[in-house]
Amino acid sequence: MPRLLPGTLLLLGAATQLHAQHPLTPRITATLAARESALIAFRHDLHQHPELSGQEERTAGLVAARLRALGFTVRTGVGGHGVVALLTGGKPGPVVAFRADMDAVPSTDPDPAPYRSLVPGVRHICGHDIHTTLGLALAEAFAAVRMELPGKLLLIFQPAEERASGAAAMLQDSLFSLARPAAIYAVHTAPLEVGRLGSEPGPFFAGRDRVAITLTGDSGLAAAVDSARALIAASATITLAQARGALAPGFVLAEVGPVAGTGRERVVWGTLSIADPAARERTRARLERAVRALARPGLTATLRYEARAIPGVLNDSLMVVHADARLRALLGDSAVVRTGVVPPLFSEDFGAYDRVAPTAMYLLGVSNRARGWVGMPHTAGYMADDAAIVLGARAMAEVLLGRLSGG
Ligand SMILES: [Zn+2]
Structure with a gap:
């Protein structure tokens, strides 16, 4: 808030x-x-x-x-x-x-x-x-x-x-x-x-949000994992190189991975470093929309977003x-x-x-x-x-x- x-x-x-x-x-x-x-x-x-x-x-x-x-x-x-x-x-x-x-x-x-x-x-x-x-x-x-x-x-x-x-x-x-x-x-x-x-x-100080995108389906899992990884990466507004300095607080720094799971389920993990509460809400809303759009017949996609896992x-x-x-x-x-x-x-x-x-x-x-x-x-x-x-x-x-x- x-x-x-x-x-x-x-x-x-x-x-x-x-x-x-x-x-x-x-x-x-x-x-x-x-x-x-x-x-x-x-x-x-x-x-x-x-x-x-x-x-x-x-x-x-x-x-x-x-x-x-x-x-x-x-x-x-x-x-x-x-x-x-x-x-x-x-x-x-x-x-x-x-x-x-x-x-x-x-x-x-x-x-x-x-x-x-x-x-x-x-x-x-x-x-x-x-x-x-x-x-x-x-x-x-x-x-x-x-x-x-x-x-x-x-x-x-x-x-x-x-x-x-x-x-x-x-x-x-x-x-x-x-x-x-x-x-x-x-x-x-x-x-x-x-x-x-x-x-x-x-x-x-920036907090760290933990993101997990769970994908479940009988086919097309590999492509869906690539899409999920791309979604997390696209949350970033700065690169790691830019993050080495000090910045105005509106930034989002993203780290993608790892990927877990076997069989018909994969979980794609990510970490987002965010200082500004408004940037956090924007990022979370965008990810929720994008993950919903990943779903299609035979494939479900759900997002778990743990805000301020490191506060x-x-x-x-x-x-x-x-x-x-x-x-x-x-x-x-x-x-x-x-x-x-x-x-x-x-x-x-x-x-x-x-x-x-x-x-x-x-x-x-x-x-x-x-x-x-x-x-x-x-x-x-x-x-x-x-x-x-x-x-x-x-x-x-x-x-x-x-x-x-x-x-
Ligand atoms: Zn210290």
Whole structure:
């Protein structure tokens, strides 16, 4: 469903004028400054002990222990090694959530970080060590102002994001049994310069739709399979070569295959990467019509279309508008950018949560070009500046406080 609301620009103007820094911000800032060296040490430890999707036992254990020590109510083993933690403030207010993912990535390239991975073949080259530490930084900051906190902070430490299965597994395992949030936020490290954050209302990361065309008949199956493959391929509006850059969100990228089945049945599979909900609906309707037209006497053709099998990310427009305004008030206009484009070859399972509550994700700058560090996820030389932890935590604390206070 389209998330872009009319009047967004007017609201942006109004929100910019209305928001000043939250009254609790000075204490949050002081807590984070006092804890920065300990947080950086924690991140280095995670970086040295990366764990693949589904194996985040050590990371989850460290996270849960720290959250308990800070006074959170903690659930562990949620959807695998997931950890959920709730802090109840001393004043009434809504529940607001922040999600961090914990898993690392297979990589045999040498790690340029001085605190390099000690686990052969596994590295944090997607920055989830930063995300996890940032989640704990928020825990420290909010625990320090607990009595004055309006509402409740729910922290989600998610496993298996790299397999795009952890969010769904946590949801299936009663993720929100402690509390149901009114809004859910997340960040992802990005090659923006450290100190900058960026987002965009609406489509933010492409989802992946799974398509299956089932053909049943006594003759002409081979020709029908060719036609079905051609139909899936014809859904594409860009080629794989074009998908290597970042594009405006209306694109459809198609992958065809495999073909399964024996006897009088064949199933032709395909995957479509789509960011924009309107493009998704157009593509689905066109495929439904085209697959119906494949049928003829003696041959049936049916389409199964699983939208957002990998959910991608659809940012709630108003959440981004309000968060941008708060971030500008805190960090200055130049620190907050609009990203505008979607990388078709990257995805995210954060969007799985938007069935429960509106969501917004920000890209968190971790590059430091003066030092030659570039935080491009899933590249051999990935390096993330430790300064992004406290900068990102200050930023997200401001956004979360704003939402807790009704903004
Ligand atoms: Zn990632």
